[in-house]
Amino acid sequence: MSEADVADRLAATGLAFQNWHEKDRNYIPVGLTALSIHFPDVPGRMYSSVANDDPDILEKANVGWYRTARDGNLFESADPRFLVGAKPTTDARVWQWAVVRLTEPWDIMGAGGRTGTLGVAWCRPGFAMLSLDGEVIVRGDTWENEIGTVRVRTPRHREFLDFARTIADDPSEPPAFRTEIKTWLQTFE
Structure with a gap:
């Protein structure tokens, strides 16, 4: 897969690839975003879900993603870019992290999964998104009986x-991931 392949797959979901994130800003590593949603006391939490057997799953899941992302400041209406x-x-x-811009039409939950960029299959999301300021995480996930966005x-x-820190010190984790985490943690020391 090349950069052009990544751009084409993202374009099919309604996300225009801008470039890869430059290391000028120390964002939370993509792999840590999945773990962050499991802490119940994280401020600013919002959750949207749809049952797997709902006949309107695609429409409801896309609306839920958009509402969660827009209301949570993942992007600005005037500048719909995010990571x-x-x-x-x-x-x-x-x-x-890839910098993308939301375009019309978009289909995060359906085409996103079908292309393999934002999930594993149609309406089976598995993605991590981050605001350009690094403050807002939006995760799409598939659970046993529902799909949704957090x-x-x-x-x-x-x-x-x-x-x-525990993950960064775990030798079973990929070295590049461990380094990424350690670099991010330096922000807080």
Whole structure:
């Protein structure tokens, strides 16, 4: 998979690839965003879900994503750019942040999963998104009986940072991911 392939797959979902995030800003690593939503006391949490057997699953899930993202300040109406986690190559072990712009028409939950960029299948999301200021995380996920979107503020509380340090010190994690986490944690020291 090349950068052009990533751009084409994102375009099919309504996300125009702008470029890969430059390392000028120390954002939370893509892999940590999935873990951040499991802390119940994270301020700014918003949740939207749809049952897997709902006949209007696509429409409701897309509306839920948009409301969660827009109301949570993932992007601004005048400038609908944000970051999305993507693999730069097929064999990459660590996901990177890509800068994207929301375009019309878009289909995050359906086409996003079908293309494999934002999930594993149609209406089976699995994505990480981050606001350009690094403050808002929006995760799309598939659970046993529902799919949905969760929005949280980037966690900075002691429990999460301690948890991130544990992962950064775990030799079973990919070295590049561990380095990414350690670099992000330096922001708080």
